[in-house]
Amino acid sequence: MKRAPRIAIVAGEASGDLLASHLIAALKARLPDATFCGIGGPRMSALGFDAWWPMEKLAVMGYVEVLKRYREISAIRSQLKTRLLQNPPDIFIGVDAPDFNLGLEADLKARCITTLHYVSPSIWAWRGKRIHKIAKAVNRVLALFPMEPPLYEKAGIPVTYVGHPMADQIPLHTDKKEARAKLNLPLAGPIYALLPGSRQSELEYMAGTFVQTARLIHQSQPQAIFLVPLTTRETRIQFETAIYQHEAANLPFRLLFGHAQDAMGAADVVLVASGTATLEAALVKRPMVITYKLAPASYRIMKRKGYLPYVGLPNILAGRFLVPELLQDDATPENLAQALLNLEGDQRIATFLERAFTDIHHQLQQNTAEKAATAVIECLLA
Numbered sequence: 230m231k232r233a234p235r236i237a238i239v240a241g242e243a244s245g246d247l248l249a250s251h252l253i254a255a256l257k258a259r260l261p262d263a264t265f266c267g268i269g270g271p272r273m274s275a276l277g278f279d280a281w282w283p284m285e286k287l288a289v290m291g292y293v294e295v296l297k298r299y300r301e302i303s304a305i306r307s308q309l310k311t312r313l314l315q316n317p318p319d320i321f322i323g324v325d326a327p328d329f330n331l332g333l334e335a336d337l338k339a340r341c342i343t344t345l346h347y348v349s350p351s352i353w354a355w356r357g358k359r360i361h362k363i364a365k366a367v368n369r370v371l372a373l374f375p376m377e378p379p380l381y382e383k384a385g386i387p388v389t390y391v392g393h394p395m396a397d398q399i400p401l402h403t404d405k406k407e408a409r410a411k412l413n414l415p416l417a418g419p420i421y422a423l424l425p426g427s428r429q430s431e432l433e434y435m436a437g438t439f440v441q442t443a444r445l446i447h448q449s450q451p452q453a454i455f456l457v458p459l460t461t462r463e464t465r466i467q468f469e470t471a472i473y474q475h476e477a478a479n480l481p482f483r484l485l486f487g488h489a490q491d492a493m494g495a496a497d498v499v500l501v502a503s504g505t506a507t508l509e510a511a512l513v514k515r516p517m518v519i520t521y522k523l524a525p526a527s528y529r530i531m532k533r534k535g536y537l538p539y540v541g542l543p544n545i546l547a548g549r550f551l552v553p554e555l556l557q558d559d560a561t562p563e564n565l566a567q568a569l570l571n572l573e574g575d576q577r578i579a580t581f582l583e584r585a586f587t588d589i590h591h592q593l594q595q596n597t598a599e600k601a602a603t604a605v606i607e608c609l610l611a
Contacts, residue, residue: 233260233262233263233264234260234263234264234319234320234609235263235264235266235318235319236256236263236264236265236266236318236319236320236321236322236605237265237266237267237313237318237320237321237322238252238253238265238266238267238268238269238273238278238321238322238323238324239267239268239269239309239321239322239323239324239326239329239330239333240267240268240269240270240273240284240324240325240326241268241284241324241325241326241329241330242270242284242325242326242427242428243270243284243427243460243505244325244427244504244505245269245270245284245324245325245326245348246269246270246271246272246273246284247272247394247395248324248325248347248348248394249269249270249272249273249278249322249324249347250270250272250273250275250276251394251597251598251601252322252324252347252598252601252602252605253265253273253276253277253278254276254598255598255599255601255602256602256605256606257276257277258602259602259606260606264277264279265277265278265279266278266279266280266281266318267279267280267281267309267321268280268281268282268283268284268305268309269283269284270283270284270285281309281312282305282309285429285461285463302329306329306332306333309333310333310336310337313337313342314336314337314340317337317340317342318342319343319609320342320343320344320345320605320608320609321333321334321337321342321343321344321345322344322345322346322347322605323344323345323346323347323367324347324348325347325348327346327350327359330346331346331350331359331362331363331366331367332366334346334366334367335362335365335366338365338366338367338368343368343608343609343611344366344367344368345367345368345369345370345371345604345605345608346363346366346367346369346370346371347371347601348371348372348373349370349372349373349374349377349380349381349388350363352377352380353376353377353380353545360380360381360384360386361384363381363386364384364385364386367386368387368608369386369387369388369389369604369608370386370387370388370389371388371389371391371601371604372388372389372390372391373391373392373393373593373597374393374546374593375390375592375593376546377390378390389600389601389604390595390600391595391597391600391601391604392592392593392594392595392596392597392600393508393593393595393597394597394598395505395508395509395512395593396512396590396592396593396594396595396597397594397595397596397597397598399490399509399512399513399590401587401590402514403490403493403494403513403514404494405494405495405497407494408491408494408495409495411491411495412456412483412485412488412491412492412495414454414456414483414495415454418452418453418454419450419452419453419454419497419498419573419574420453420454420455420456420495420496420497421443421446421453421454421455421456421496421497421498421499421500421569421573422456422457422458422489422492422493422495422496422498422499422500422501422510422515423439423442423443423455423456423457423499423500424457424458424489424492424493424499424500424501424502424506424510425438425439425457425459425464425468425502426464426502426504426506427460427461427464427504427506428464429461429463429464429467431502432464432467432468432471433467434522434523434524435502435520435521435522436467436468436470436471437471437474437475438520438522438560438561438562438565439457439468439471439500440468440471440472440475440477440480441475441477441562442500442562442565442566442569443455443477443480443482444475444477444480444562445562445563445566446566446569446570447480447481449566449570450570450573453481454481454483455480455481455482455483456483456485456492456495456496457482457483457484457485457492458485458486458487458488458489458491458492459484459485459486459487460487460489465484465486468484469484489506489509490509490513493509493510493513493515494513494515496515497515497516497572497573497574498515498516498517498518498569498572498573499515499516499517499518500517500518500520500565500569501517501518501519501520502519502520502521503519503520503521503540503541503554503556504542505542507519507541507542507543508542508543508546510543511542511543511546511586511589511590512586512589512590512593514582514583514586514587515582516552516572516573516575516578516579516582517543517552517572518552518553518554518555518565518568518569518572519540519541519543519544519552519553519554519555520554520555520556520560520565521540521556521557521560522556522557522560523557525557538550539554540554540556541554543586543589546589546592546593547585547589551582551585551586552582553568555568
């Protein structure tokens, strides 16, 4: 390679920021003069990534929620496309965010810019016909999960299975006592980790429910402690507002800035909004209850298009219900509190889940960042 490559990346949420930061670090180790630009988060920026827009601009979930911000998001994509076509990068990597990235990738690929999509859209769960759109948009897919490559190979789309970086980062065993000591928590007594989501749109629907769930648990277990890791100042303010609105300032919440893995490791049970955090809880080997709420119209649309009976990654990867899922109308504080209380202290279930989650951990442990970096470099040299 005669000159330093210029690599454009778009990541639209916290999980994408994590994936992209690991990839950037691996690429910088092998291509020290490479430059990186586009849309990203704080982890990427800490590695020298030039963020033209912050990733929070794209962090919206659900049809109705996206429609509310369609003009702003569409304008960002249009401006980004113009900027990339005026000064083309050597390669473009869209990290997840398929509704934003695939259309952009198709336009760039049509202008002979090499495009990779890192994180397969969930074509195994819903909207399987998107594989035809993906074929037009990308030169290669970097797949995180083992059931994905056969789908792309059948469609003739180049694909590389890279595993998931959290499986490399998180140890096979997380010691609960060590995690509690790190957070200055009592070694005995029930502790719950509450993860209401990383997007502001998620907190809009989940924060109040999580606060009310904690109140009900506290009535049964006055000694319980509730750890709430939040990714941004904005989501912290949203959760604090929910505490105030539900007059729950007396409950033993401990709000953390980040430290989700530490919170899960210290917990007996985790309540987690569906998404990548469900996988993190599985890799930490903690019993969990998965929940989610969307705008009613968004939920109806997504439910009609789904192929699988479950939405949580631990259940999807296992191909069966390992952990309970309480979604939308079923996600009441009463139901959630009862499900969490049923899991807390049940050693038989904890042992069963630890074994099942360990199997998933081994499947995903693939030295992801290095495999992904190798695939990117191969495309740069092609």
